Every structure is written in structure tokens, then in C-alpha cells.
Amino acid sequence: NAGVTQTPKFQVLKTGQSMTLQCAQDMNHNSMYWYRQDPGMGLRLIYYSASEGTTDKGEVPNGYNVSRLNKREFSLRLESAAPSQTSVYFCASSERLANPRYTQYFGPGTRLTVL
Amino acid sequence: AQSVSQHNHHVILSEAASLELGCNYSYGGTVNLFWYVQYPGQHLQLLLKYFSGDPLVKGIKGFEAEFIKSKFSFNLRKPSVQWSDTAEYFCAVRTREFSGGYNKLIFGAGTRLAVHP
Numbered sequence: 001n002a003g004v005t006q007t008p009k010f011q012v013l014k015t016g017q018s019m020t021l022q023c024a025q026d027m028n029h030n031s032m033y034w035y036r037q038d039p040g041m042g043l044r045l046i047y048y049s050a051s052e053g054t055t056d057k058g059e060v061p062n063g064y065n066v067s068r069l070n071k072r073e074f075s076l077r078l079e080s081a082a083p084s085q086t087s088v089y090f091c092a093s094s095e096r097l098a099n100p101r102y103t104q105y106f107g108p109g110t111r112l113t114v115l
Numbered sequence: 116a117q118s119v120s121q122h123n124h125h126v127i128l129s130e131a132a133s134l135e136l137g138c139n140y141s142y143g144g145t146v147n148l149f150w151y152v153q154y155p156g157q158h159l160q161l162l163l164k165y166f167s168g169d170p171l172v173k174g175i176k177g178f179e180a181e182f183i184k185s186k187f188s189f190n191l192r193k194p195s196v197q198w199s200d201t202a203e204y205f206c207a208v209r210t211r212e213f214s215g216g217y218n219k220l221i222f223g224a225g226t227r228l229a230v231h232p
Contacts, residue, residue: 004158040124042205042222043159090159097218101147101166104220106159 002026004107006091012113013081021076021110023091030096032074033058033104034066036087043090049074050097081114088112117142119208121223128196128230136191136226138180138206147209148189149220150180154202162204165189176200201230 004025013019025032030051035043035058045058049068063085065077074093078085089110094102122137140146150162163174170182180191189206206223 040224042119042224043207044222045220092159102218103149103161103164105161106151108158 004091004093004105006089006107006110008110009108010111012115013078014115015082017081018077018079019081019112020078021089021091021112022073023075023107024073025091025093025105025107026072027093027105028071029093029105030071031094031102032068033092033094034064034074034076035090035092036060036085037090037109038087046076046089078112081112083114086112086114117208117210117219117221119206119221119223121204121206121226123226124224126226126228128228130198130230130232131195132230134191134193134196134200134228136204136206136228138189138191138223140187140189140206140208140221142187142208142210144210148180148182149207149209150174150178150189150191151205151207152202153205153225159205162191196228196230198230198232201228203227 007022033048034046037043044060047066049055052071055066067075091107092104094104118141120139148165151159152162153159163172165172165182173179178193182189203225205225209220
């Protein structure tokens with residue numbers, strides 16, 4: 001039982017390049033999330049997927065797109081990377097959002113640098 | 116807007132010292148409260164959570180937290196820290212206020228704890 005896994009662990013991009021961050025969970029969770037972590041700012045929600053087939057914007061969605069490929073997988077895409085997107089990206093999953101006691105479990109993170 | 120404040124950004128302690136990390140939130144309604152820990156190079160792990168009932172919550176690795184509703188606080192404590200507790204600690208609060216169908220989970224900025232042998 002690996003929990004939440006993310007690839008890659010590290011990535012360096014040039015401004016304007018694109019890339020996709022992959023996330024998978026094996027806990028049979030319905031809901032998945034993408035956060036970015038910046039120094040002094042905690043974690044901020046980029047996008048979330050309440051269930052397979054649905055995605056919604058979080059606090060900071062600009063410059064990102066997501067795909068909920070199936071129940072297990074939730075990817076985050078940067079179409080044209082900018083230096084402001086240099087950050088650590090975390091994927092998380094949880095029981096159904098409708099469950100008032102849902103708890104989020106996090107992946108190991110992807111450290112992205114945009115030059 | 117709801118917010119979560121962690122007043123101590125960096126804390127340095129010697130082994131065996133007692134620890135208390137502050138967490139305050141701004142929301143007047145029902146909340147669920149969490150503490151997560153991030154060890155160097157690792158992902159966030161859940162330390163403990165409070166949903167209801169006894170306001171003193173015990174978590175893993177000897178940590179506990181106390182929910183004081185009147186103070187809007189959920190401080191994390193440990194009586195005697197170890198070098199292995201060196202990590203970053205995040206408080207998170209979930210309110211019952213829906214935003215686009217989502218019960219928002221709001222994180223504090225984190226507190227970096229360094230424990231010296």
C-alpha cells in the first residue's frame with residue numbers, strides 16, 4: 001500500500017516549457033487535490049476533484065490545468081511555465097468530500113524550478 | 116476571509132525540552148482541526164485531528180493538541196522533544212463553509228522546528 005505517489009520528484013524547466021505532474025493513489029479515495037507550497041505561505045489549493053469525472057478550481061488555478069484520468073490518477077499540467085510557478089507541488093487524496101470527516105493524505109511532493 | 120495563524124515561524128529547542136506550537140484560526144462556526152508534520156525531504160503526514168468530543172487530542176509520536184474554542188486555538192504540545200522531531204509543522208482548519216461544493220481546508224504558514232542533541 002503505497003498511499004499517494006507523485007512523479008517526478010524534481011524538475012527544472014525553462015520559461016515557456018510545458019510539463020505534466022503525475023499523481024496516483026491506491027487508497028480507493030474518491031477525492032483528489034493539487035496544492036503548491038511556498039515559503040511562508042503554507043499550502044494553497046490549485047485544483048481539486050471531488051470524484052472521478054469532476055474537477056474544480058481552488059485558490060490559485062491560473063496557469064494550470066488538471067485531468068482526473070480515472071479514480072486513481074489526477075494529473076496537473078503547466079502549459080507554459082513561468083518563474084512564479086517555482087514551488088513544491090503536493091498531491092493529496094481523501095474520502096468523499098461529502099463525508100464531513102474526510103481526512104487528506106499527501107504524496108511526497110514535486111520540487112519544480114522554472115528558470 | 117478565514118485564516119490560520121502560526122505565530123512561531125522558527126523554533127529551536129534542545130532535546131528533552133518541552134514544545135508548544137501555537138495555532139489560531141479566524142472562523143466563528145464549527146471547525147475540524149488538524150496538525151500535519153513534514154520531516155526533511157518527506158511528505159506531509161497527519162499527526163492528529165480533532166472533529167468533536169474531548170478537546171484534548173492525542174496523536175502519534177507523543178504529540179497532543181488542545182482545542183480551546185473560546186480562544187480559537189489548537190496548540191500542539193509535546194512534553195519532551197527528540198532530535199527526530201526536527202521537521203516543519205502545519206496547522207490546518209476545515210470550516211463548514213462550502214466554497215464551490217468544497218469544505219475548505221486552510222493551512223497555516225508552518226513552523227520549522229529544529230531540535231539540537
